[in-house]
Amino acid sequence: MSEKLKADQDVLLDDLRTVITDTETILKDAAQVGGEQAQAMRDKVTANLNAAKSKLIETEQLLAEKARVAAQATDEYVHAHPWTSVTVAAGVGFLLGLLVSRR
Numbered sequence: 001m002s003e004k005l006k007a008d009q010d011v012l013l014d015d016l017r018t019v020i021t022d023t024e025t026i027l028k029d030a031a032q033v034g035g036e037q038a039q040a041m042r043d044k045v046t047a048n049l050n051a052a053k054s055k056l057i058e059t060e061q062l063l064a065e066k067a068r069v070a071a072q073a074t075d076e077y078v079h080a081h082p083w084t085s086v087t088v089a090a091g092v093g094f095l096l097g098l099l100v101s102r103r
Helices: 003-030 036-080 082-101
Strands: none
Touching (some): 003 036
């Protein structure tokens, strides 16, 4: 998984958590308002909040599963091609060393 994709997913999950927190706050504030319309609004907000929470849980589980699969595939590749992996790691380390030494 690319770093940009992971960063985008992290931002998305953070935004979804913020929406859930804000919705909970609005729901608590709306609880002080009376009337049938207020109750209908609270019911709708509660349903939306529950849907958002379940989507967040599903998304986190999906991301965890994808990360596990990627880690397992990487582990299998490294075990199947140890010298290639060592060479690639050494090359990346060398390039990073060059970049750091230039600063």
